[in-house]
Amino acid sequence: MPPRRKYFDMYDISSFKIKPEPVILGIESSCDETACAVIRGRKLLSSCIISSAAEQAKYGGVVPEIASRAHTEAVDEVVLKAFDRAGVAVGDVDAVAVTYGAGLLGALLVGLSFAKGLAYALNIPLIAVNHIRGHLAASYLDDENLQPPFITLLASGGHTAILHTFSYSKFEVLARTLDDAAGEAFDKCARVLGLPYPGGPNIQRAAEGGSAVIDFPSAQVKHSRDLAFSYSGLKTAVINYCHNLAQKGLAVPAADVAASFQRAAIEPLVLNTVRLACERGIGTVTAGGGVVANAYLRQRLTEECKKCGLKLVLPQIAFCTDNAAMIAAEGLNKYLAGEFSPLDINAAAHIPLG
Numbered sequence: 001m002p003p004r005r006k007y008f009d010m011y012d013i014s015s016f017k018i019k020p021e022p023v024i025l026g027i028e029s030s031c032d033e034t035a036c037a038v039i040r041g042r043k044l045l046s047s048c049i050i051s052s053a054a055e056q057a058k059y060g061g062v063v064p065e066i067a068s069r070a071h072t073e074a075v076d077e078v079v080l081k082a083f084d085r086a087g088v089a090v091g092d093v094d095a096v097a098v099t100y101g102a103g104l105l106g107a108l109l110v111g112l113s114f115a116k117g118l119a120y121a122l123n124i125p126l127i128a129v130n131h132i133r134g135h136l137a138a139s140y141l142d143d144e145n146l147q148p149p150f151i152t153l154l155a156s157g158g159h160t161a162i163l164h165t166f167s168y169s170k171f172e173v174l175a176r177t178l179d180d181a182a183g184e185a186f187d188k189c190a191r192v193l194g195l196p197y198p199g200g201p202n203i204q205r206a207a208e209g210g211s212a213v214i215d216f217p218s219a220q221v222k223h224s225r226d227l228a229f230s231y232s233g234l235k236t237a238v239i240n241y242c243h244n245l246a247q248k249g250l251a252v253p254a255a256d257v258a259a260s261f262q263r264a265a266i267e268p269l270v271l272n273t274v275r276l277a278c279e280r281g282i283g284t285v286t287a288g289g290g291v292v293a294n295a296y297l298r299q300r301l302t303e304e305c306k307k308c309g310l311k312l313v314l315p316q317i318a319f320c321t322d323n324a325a326m327i328a329a330e331g332l333n334k335y336l337a338g339e340f341s342p343l344d345i346n347a348a349a350h351i352p353l354g
């Protein structure tokens with residue numbers, strides 16, 4: 001390790017005291033949402049988001065340069081809004097939790113640099129949070145008394161997995177996708193159907209007017225010992241189905257395609273989550289990630305958990321997609337464990353799930 005520069009010597013991580021009910025400021029800027037939230041202990045005081053999604057929609061997806069510029073323009077405003085709504089002053093903050101990865105580097109650096117500046121100026125702990133750990137921590141916001149262990153369904157734009165969560169910091173991956181993530185598949189299917197970005201909510205909307213009558217292949221990998229998922233076969237089936245109709249000059253029944261895709265994509269996630277909870281004798285199921293905002297998934301997971309007598313803790317829809325409340329929630333777990341970050345921590349585009 002090269003010696004730390006003088007500038008950072010003035011910031012001494014080992015000098016910070018841990019309070020039982022800290023006020024934590026969360027900052028998130030990994031993709032197209034600039035978000036800031038304030039929590040006191042597990043109580044959420046405010047959560048604000050300024051999104052560049054509408055601007056990104058013109059290009060059919062997230063353009064990294066546009067995202068970085070939008071974060072730069074929005075970060076001050078969103079932080080001030082979060083303080084105002086929480087009724088908290090800058091000087092009341094005990095720690096700053098911020099996403100350092102995974103995500104778009106230029107976008108991450110805006111939030112991370114802002115958080116470093118604030119932590120240094122206030123001489124309070126900086127807590128660098130893995131975005132995916134943030135998605136997993138969103139459930140803690142919904143139930144202040146929630147404690148591991150539980151079985152967790154993670155379904156986002158970059159990850160799809162079922163985890164056994166042992167403690168606030170330890171989990172085991174029980175099942176995962178072999179290729180695309182579920183959210184990616186929703187976005188690709190939306191593109192094939194000519195639906196705008198972001199794809200997931202638009203597939204959900206289209207599916208509401210249709211029926212799941214088309215027999216697309218399930219995202220469940222057959223004969224897999226490890227309950228693996230695969231979304232590439234399902235995606236190809238949707239593309240082929242639409243192209244075949246188009247070649248014959250026939251209209252694509254978009255609502256039925258959306259409903260059929262949604263069923264094939266989500267059923268194995270729900271059934272395997274519940275199956276693993278039962279097999280492992282774990283009575284509580286949690287979930288996180290953008291796809292968990294999906295109404296069909298929420299309804300099916302609720303039904304199946306009820307059938308099997310499992311307690312289900314689902315984050316509110318606003319805390320499934322990207323937000324800073326979940327970053328603050330994971331920040332609290334790390335704060336209480338004394339896991340503070342040095343000021344020279346860098347942003348990371350990729351962080352393995354575990």
Ligand code: KG4
Nearest residue numbers: 156157158183200201289290291293294322
């Ligand atoms: O968790 P997230 O912000 O992504 C990562 O952190 O990777 O989730 C974004 C993903 C996108 O793929 C989006 O299409 C999907 O979540 N999504 C949905 C819904 N809302 C967002 N997918 C299905 N139904 C929804 N209602």
Ligand code: ZN
Nearest residue numbers: 131156321322
């Ligand atoms: Zn996310």
